[in-house]
Amino acid sequence: MIISIVNQKGGVGKTTTAVNLSKSLTLPLASKKVLLVDLDPQANATLHLTERVEPEKSISAVLMEKALLKDVVINVDGIDLVPSNISLSGVELEIFMKIGREYILKDALKDIKDEYDYILIDCPPSLGLISLNALAASDRIIVPMHLEKFDVDGLSDFLNTFERVKSKINNNLEIMGYLAVNYNKRLSVSKQIYESVLKPQLGDKMFKTVIRTDTKLKEAQAMCKTVYTYKNNSKCAADYIDLAKEITGGKYGK
Amino acid sequence: MIISIVNQKGGVGKTTTAVNLSKSLTLPLASKKVLLVDLDPQANATLHLTERVEPEKSISAVLMEKALLKDVVINVDGIDLVPSNISLSGVELEIFMKIGREYILKDALKDIKDEYDYILIDCPPSLGLISLNALAASDRIIVPMHLEKFDVDGLSDFLNTFERVKSKINNNLEIMGYLAVNYNKRLSVSKQIYESVLKPQLGDKMFKTVIRTDTKLKEAQAMCKTVYTYKNNSKCAADYIDLAKEITGGKYGK
Numbered sequence A, B: 001m002i003i004s005i006v007n008q009k010g011g012v013g014k015t016t017t018a019v020n021l022s023k024s025l026t027l028p029l030a031s032k033k034v035l036l037v038d039l040d041p042q043a044n045a046t047l048h049l050t051e052r053v054e055p056e057k058s059i060s061a062v063l064m065e066k067a068l069l070k071d072v073v074i075n076v077d078g079i080d081l082v083p084s085n086i087s088l089s090g091v092e093l094e095i096f097m098k099i100g101r102e103y104i105l106k107d108a109l110k111d112i113k114d115e116y117d118y119i120l121i122d123c124p125p126s127l128g129l130i131s132l133n134a135l136a137a138s139d140r141i142i143v144p145m146h147l148e149k150f151d152v153d154g155l156s157d158f159l160n161t162f163e164r165v166k167s168k169i170n171n172n173l174e175i176m177g178y179l180a181v182n183y184n185k186r187l188s189v190s191k192q193i194y195e196s197v198l199k200p201q202l203g204d205k206m207f208k209t210v211i212r213t214d215t216k217l218k219e220a221q222a223m224c225k226t227v228y229t230y231k232n233n234s235k236c237a238a239d240y241i242d243l244a245k246e247i248t249g250g251k252y253g254k
């Protein structure tokens, strides 16, 4: 199953979710085989786990059809990663005139897709050609959100864009769920948005799992580690394990 | 003076800074005439102050050369605003083949530029054609940052992009400063990144003013108000007044 982690709103926890959900899916309880594709020119998912890589060893080379996906995959902390590089920001203009420009990633994933239980794609904070490639290649999407005004404002625009992608580029695409990230129950605005706006509006499309605010996460990122590897009994590590359980439908083992 | 608020990293306080700095520049102490241009398809700056507008009454119509800037300007809370709309995300592809495609905003600003002391441009979290239009039209840029690993990682890529824009599109462009936003002294990671990474690396390019974490800001956004209008004695309101003082070089009045 190919899942895009997407929201054009910036800084809502797309990278944090892509990386830490990948990790929790590979833990012994689930032991899923996971590929994490970093599709953001900022390469935050890559730098959350490892060092910078050269452009020819990154997803840019794959989208420019100069390398195969399996040539650039590296294994870090039990996760297979397709790293990114800032050169990716130039790729969008390069592939603009190509025939089938929205399906380049989908084609590239064809020959390795069956080796994985889950392929997670970390998307940039925009809905240009790079993100469209992710959506065209995906079965499901996860939409991380902070519980703030701008997230609620962006929902209707997001749904319109999703419907257009579904009808024009990929009619199998479904929203797996909206994920509340960085939730701090003590902030009255957040609690109010979650309880009286999002839950009523999104219903069961809202994951039951909520990712709580946790400073251990920022420490883990500064150490280039997943939150589980940094501190496996932290709130965030527990929440991402709960999310993995919810996604695998309780087939999480035990 | 035209100032772009820009950082391709998402969720670092670009919109928060553009809106609340605009407000503090218009306060009686400074009484500057300010135009705020919302160049983000998410239209967060617009929705921070007012209701949604139709595409033909937004910046999209101006960039498509279907309307003049002065036809779409609205005054809200003492700030002249050029509102945005989600249709802006389609404009990038529309203007892609136009001659002089990076200078469309610069030309549009020509006939009203002299009516304002400051024009602030809120940019989207990407460095595509829309952001390039902002950089081509600007004299200065302000780079908001959260004090986290991903912000530090993105600095070198950002500087490379800035140098390319400066040499190819606008050689007058200068970085006015990097602004620490959402600073919480109690978080050891943030304090460490500020004191031992950013200050030494950026020196006097770092604004002396720091925008502290303040929940009043989220409440103000939920109420469609600037933080000064919502609670003029809040930490955030005071910090944005200090920033206005620093930018106007103490000519802030008194």
Ligand SMILES: Nc1ncnc2c1ncn2[C@@H]1O[C@H](COP(=O)(O)OP(=O)(O)OP(=O)(O)O)[C@@H](O)[C@H]1O
Pocket (backbone or CB within 6 Å): A009, A010, A011, A012, A013, A014, A015, A016, A017, A040, A044, A123, A124, A125, A181, A182, A183, A211, A212, A213, A214, A215, A217, A218, A221, A236, B008, B009, B010, B011, B125, B148, B149, B150
């Ligand atoms: N549960 C959490 N607790 C505390 N901080 C968090 C949490 N989740 C995310 N953050 C912080 O929020 C910031 C933004 O997260 P992240 O970079 O994952 O968002 P993003 O949506 O990928 O951003 P972009 O739009 O730039 O791609 C990060 O610096 C991270 O440390």
Ligand SMILES: Nc1ncnc2c1ncn2[C@@H]1O[C@H](COP(=O)(O)OP(=O)(O)OP(=O)(O)O)[C@@H](O)[C@H]1O
Pocket (backbone or CB within 6 Å): A008, A009, A010, A011, A125, A146, A148, A149, A150, B009, B010, B011, B012, B013, B014, B015, B016, B017, B040, B044, B123, B124, B125, B181, B182, B183, B211, B212, B213, B214, B215, B217, B218, B221, B236
């Ligand atoms: N000083 C602060 N104190 C508390 N919260 C803050 C502060 N500054 C910004 N925020 C919060 O951080 C979130 C991100 O801010 P904002 O939307 O301004 O960032 P942005 O860079 O414009 O995002 P995007 O990349 O999507 O355009 C907002 O929800 C805002 O409430």
Ligand SMILES: [Mg+2]
Pocket (backbone or CB within 6 Å): A014, A015, A016, A040, A044, A122, A123, A124
């Ligand atoms: Mg990210």
Ligand SMILES: [Mg+2]
Pocket (backbone or CB within 6 Å): B014, B015, B016, B040, B044, B122, B123, B124
């Ligand atoms: Mg913004």
